[in-house]
Amino acid sequence: MSDVNGFRDVLDRSAALARDRADPLRDRVDLFLPTGPDVVAYLDGNSLGRPAAAVADAWAGLARDWAGRLIRGWDEGWMELPGTVGDELAASVLGAAPGQTVVADSTTVNLYKCLRAALNLRPGRRRVVVDRDNFPTNRYVAQSLARDLGLELVWLAADPDGGVRPEDVAGVLDDDTAVVTLSHVAYRSGFLADMEAITDLAHRAGALVLWDLCHSAGVLPVELDRCEVDFAAGCTYKFLGAGPGAPAFLYVHRRHHDRLDQPIWGWLGGADPFQMGPDHRPAPGIRSMLSGTPPIAGLLAVREGVRVVADAGVPAIRAKSVALGEWTVALADAWLAPLGVEVASPRDPARRGGHVSLRHPDARRLCAELAAAGVLPDFRTPDVVRVGLAPLTTSFTAVWDALAVLRDLLSGARPRAAADPTAADEAPPMAPNG
Amino acid sequence: MSDVNGFRDVLDRSAALARDRADPLRDRVDLFLPTGPDVVAYLDGNSLGRPAAAVADAWAGLARDWAGRLIRGWDEGWMELPGTVGDELAASVLGAAPGQTVVADSTTVNLYKCLRAALNLRPGRRRVVVDRDNFPTNRYVAQSLARDLGLELVWLAADPDGGVRPEDVAGVLDDDTAVVTLSHVAYRSGFLADMEAITDLAHRAGALVLWDLCHSAGVLPVELDRCEVDFAAGCTYKFLGAGPGAPAFLYVHRRHHDRLDQPIWGWLGGADPFQMGPDHRPAPGIRSMLSGTPPIAGLLAVREGVRVVADAGVPAIRAKSVALGEWTVALADAWLAPLGVEVASPRDPARRGGHVSLRHPDARRLCAELAAAGVLPDFRTPDVVRVGLAPLTTSFTAVWDALAVLRDLLSGARPRAAADPTAADEAPPMAPNG
Numbered sequence: 001m002s003d004v005n006g007f008r009d010v011l012d013r014s015a016a017l018a019r020d021r022a023d024p025l026r027d028r029v030d031l032f033l034p035t036g037p038d039v040v041a042y043l044d045g046n047s048l049g050r051p052a053a054a055v056a057d058a059w060a061g062l063a064r065d066w067a068g069r070l071i072r073g074w075d076e077g078w079m080e081l082p083g084t085v086g087d088e089l090a091a092s093v094l095g096a097a098p099g100q101t102v103v104a105d106s107t108t109v110n111l112y113k114c115l116r117a118a119l120n121l122r123p124g125r126r127r128v129v130v131d132r133d134n135f136p137t138n139r140y141v142a143q144s145l146a147r148d149l150g151l152e153l154v155w156l157a158a159d160p161d162g163g164v165r166p167e168d169v170a171g172v173l174d175d176d177t178a179v180v181t182l183s184h185v186a187y188r189s190g191f192l193a194d195m196e197a198i199t200d201l202a203h204r205a206g207a208l209v210l211w212d213l214c215h216s217a218g219v220l221p222v223e224l225d226r227c228e229v230d231f232a233a234g235c236t237y238k239f240l241g242a243g244p245g246a247p248a249f250l251y252v253h254r255r256h257h258d259r260l261d262q263p264i265w266g267w268l269g270g271a272d273p274f275q276m277g278p279d280h281r282p283a284p285g286i287r288s289m290l291s292g293t294p295p296i297a298g299l300l301a302v303r304e305g306v307r308v309v310a311d312a313g314v315p316a317i318r319a320k321s322v323a324l325g326e327w328t329v330a331l332a333d334a335w336l337a338p339l340g341v342e343v344a345s346p347r348d349p350a351r352r353g354g355h356v357s358l359r360h361p362d363a364r365r366l367c368a369e370l371a372a373a374g375v376l377p378d379f380r381t382p383d384v385v386r387v388g389l390a391p392l393t394t395s396f397t398a399v400w401d402a403l404a405v406l407r408d409l410l411s412g413a414r415p416r417a418a419a420d421p422t423a424a425d426e427a428p429p430m431a432p433n434g
Numbered sequence: 435m436s437d438v439n440g441f442r443d444v445l446d447r448s449a450a451l452a453r454d455r456a457d458p459l460r461d462r463v464d465l466f467l468p469t470g471p472d473v474v475a476y477l478d479g480n481s482l483g484r485p486a487a488a489v490a491d492a493w494a495g496l497a498r499d500w501a502g503r504l505i506r507g508w509d510e511g512w513m514e515l516p517g518t519v520g521d522e523l524a525a526s527v528l529g530a531a532p533g534q535t536v537v538a539d540s541t542t543v544n545l546y547k548c549l550r551a552a553l554n555l556r557p558g559r560r561r562v563v564v565d566r567d568n569f570p571t572n573r574y575v576a577q578s579l580a581r582d583l584g585l586e587l588v589w590l591a592a593d594p595d596g597g598v599r600p601e602d603v604a605g606v607l608d609d610d611t612a613v614v615t616l617s618h619v620a621y622r623s624g625f626l627a628d629m630e631a632i633t634d635l636a637h638r639a640g641a642l643v644l645w646d647l648c649h650s651a652g653v654l655p656v657e658l659d660r661c662e663v664d665f666a667a668g669c670t671y672k673f674l675g676a677g678p679g680a681p682a683f684l685y686v687h688r689r690h691h692d693r694l695d696q697p698i699w700g701w702l703g704g705a706d707p708f709q710m711g712p713d714h715r716p717a718p719g720i721r722s723m724l725s726g727t728p729p730i731a732g733l734l735a736v737r738e739g740v741r742v743v744a745d746a747g748v749p750a751i752r753a754k755s756v757a758l759g760e761w762t763v764a765l766a767d768a769w770l771a772p773l774g775v776e777v778a779s780p781r782d783p784a785r786r787g788g789h790v791s792l793r794h795p796d797a798r799r800l801c802a803e804l805a806a807a808g809v810l811p812d813f814r815t816p817d818v819v820r821v822g823l824a825p826l827t828t829s830f831t832a833v834w835d836a837l838a839v840l841r842d843l844l845s846g847a848r849p850r851a852a853a854d855p856t857a858a859d860e861a862p863p864m865a866p867n868g
Contacts, residue, residue, distance in 0.1 A: 059497065105726075139712070144698065
């Protein structure tokens with residue numbers, strides 16, 4: 001009777017508790033600092049992951065080391081952190097061999113460097129394929145470089161599931177295509193693109209790919225080397241838990257290292273920074289993608305966040321992520337669909353990333369009302385309540401409780417805020433970078 | 435008899451202790467975390483400033499706020515930090531009215547954005563004036579943009595004091611000069627450029643200026659507004675004490691805000707980031723210089739570092755900085771000149787920044803030997819021992835003790851390390867970004 005989408009007793013809260021008891025990752029939440037007591041359910045870990053206690057410890061340790069070792073810290077590991085933390089991330093999260101990944105700068109800056117470097121590898125070609133539904137920064141970086149270099153942007157529209165399929169890409173590739181730049185998981189719909197097939201199609205057309213991994217790194221398997229991805233970049237403060245605005249990563253496949261040429265020439269991308277020579281001579285390999293001085297507080301946070309993910313293991317995280325997604329869809333179908341809510345993410349878990357988007361015309365106001373009740377999803381313009389599912393910290397019971405609040409708001413069982421559009425515009429939490 | 439350069443009893447250690455007792459900033463050092471017990475004298479605070487305890491407290495507070503407030507932190511101040519911390523820095527350190535300064539990205543990235551934005555304001559002009567002795571990143575950024583945009587770089591050589599004088603600049607300006615980009619204080623010699631005169635000369639030629647403030651911000655008065663500087667950028671981990679690789683700042687005078695156009699279009703430089711619209715529409719004012727998500731751990735460290743400087747006040751800091759510089763020169767003249775050491779910074783304190791460079795052919799090895807003895811200056815290729823004087827943490831006695839060790843090494847009173855060039859190449863502390 002209460003079976004929904006194959007879940008038994010989904011509408012019974014004890015079923016949620018039972019699933020949590022059976023969850024092999026259930027104890028991982030103890031690695032994290034507690035949320036505020038006002039938080040009923042945090043469903044925005046795909047925008048800003050919760051802090052592991054180890055991150056706070058790393059900052060305390062940095063203050064001690066900085067005070068004690070002073071300038072010597074640079075020679076005792078700090079200077080190498082962009083590459084060492086990059087390699088740790090590559091091994092446990094990105095499916096990449098060492099020497100191809102660095103952690104530095106913001107996602108935006110990394111996308112700028114990578115796209116420009118990719119274009120420099122295809123000098124005769126003038127077209128860049130971009131996803132119209134991609135995150136703004138990705139589109140704006142492409143627009144800026146298109147303006148500067150006189151390129152043509154080829155805009156793909158999302159399919160009905162909110163994503164870009166291989167056939168969509170195949171339809172626009174030609175021998176003037178220099179680069180295809182897409183998100184692995186779409187920030188709004190949660191659509192998981194077929195990285196391998198699309199990369200292969202681009203290569204067959206002689207083009208390169210630049211993948212944005214902001215919404216996939218740390219929550220599902222990424223296999224950059226096996227897929228022969230050319231360039232990738234992404235942030236570390238979502239499923240990797242490195243904190244607000246922590247430095248981003250970038251990856252360049254080693255087959256391109258001999259001819260790497262990015263535009264922001266800085267001393268730390270040089271072959272011998274302390275020679276301080278007259279002309280920029282790029283460092284060999286991935287280090288040439290660096291520019292300025294490494295941000296150590298951020299890098300140490302990335303290291304700890306990656307370690308927590310690595311210890312749990314991406315396969316176990318993905319298994320729970322899929323289960324949480326199915327659980328969310330089942331509850332939405334049972335409780336929310338009759339109240340006018342539509343699942344706006346792919347229903348096939350194999351095509352869905354780590355979040356489930358729910359569409360409702362009142363989404364903005366609903367997010368504010370949910371926040372007032374201690375339930376923290378994210379609003380995404382114009383009409384999406386985005387339910388982020390962070391497998392290391394999100395329980396089945398939290399999802400159950402959160403969607404019960406949403407149900408009660410929509411059904412009138414819980415009083416709703418007055419429809420003051422100004423207040424509603426102000427209130428919902430606005431999460432950065434996807 | 436022991437008077438040197440007007441200092442009485444400079445060679446008597448009790449004179450150093452007396453100067454420290456009379457120092458109005460003497461207690462400020464208590465705001466900082468203690469150095470390691472092996473440190474006799476830290477003379478590299480102009481490369482990596484020591485941590486104030488408040489910075490460590492800010493990181494602990496951030497971990498708590500992040501855990502408790504979660505995504506809501508972005509709406510509760512984090513998102514505005516690039517501008518609010520920028521304004522705090524502007525008011526207390528840069529001599530700039532609000533709304534013209536942001537803290538974000540690295541110095542290198544900021545120089546890239548600023549130089550490109552400056553060039554966009556002078557589209558018909560093809561020449562950029564650069565200092566041949568400027569810090570590598572500054573030169574490399576100019577080289578990269580020159581290559582991309584087909585510009586000509588006009589290289590200035592340092593004068594005998596290691597700096598660029600107004601007459602040097604006047605000699606190369608013409609009606610094809612787009613931008614003059616220089617360091618306010620030269621990283622090697624410590625030469626303090628005449629910002630007002632050079633800016634005025636550039637303006638008379640119809641050119642713009644971009645000043646690098648890495649070695650002046652926080653240690654001497656900077657008056658960006660009064661000097662009508664167009665663009666400026668600099669780091670925060672030297673005299674501002676924000677920690678290794680902390681985010682840098684940039685300033686653009688408000689008269690240029692209407693036509694600001696920097697190349698790294700990112701969502702946080704847009705007019706309405708959360709609208710996530712199809713095209714990049716730059717934010718009004720200085721915010722259009724931003725690109726990616728603000729690095730909060732770094733920004734909070736900058737805020738605390740700036741507060742410590744602001745509380746002491748730049749005039750008092752400069753007064754002690756000059757006194758420490760004169761003290762260093764006096765000791766060098768008395769003890770070190772007879773042993774082959776030359777003062778490689780301007781002797782006129784009005785033309786000198788916050789450090790004193792000492793030249794000796796064995797500088798590299800001497801730095802390693804000093805470090806082994808707990809004295810930490812910086813080596814700068816090819817032959818400079820750079821004595822950094824951080825007025826909030828450096829005492830007259832520390833300078834006395836440090837130069838006494840250097841004297842004893844040179845005189846043979848203290849045994850020197852075997853001249854193993856490999857070991858010496860490895861050993862000296864290598865401090866980043868100037």
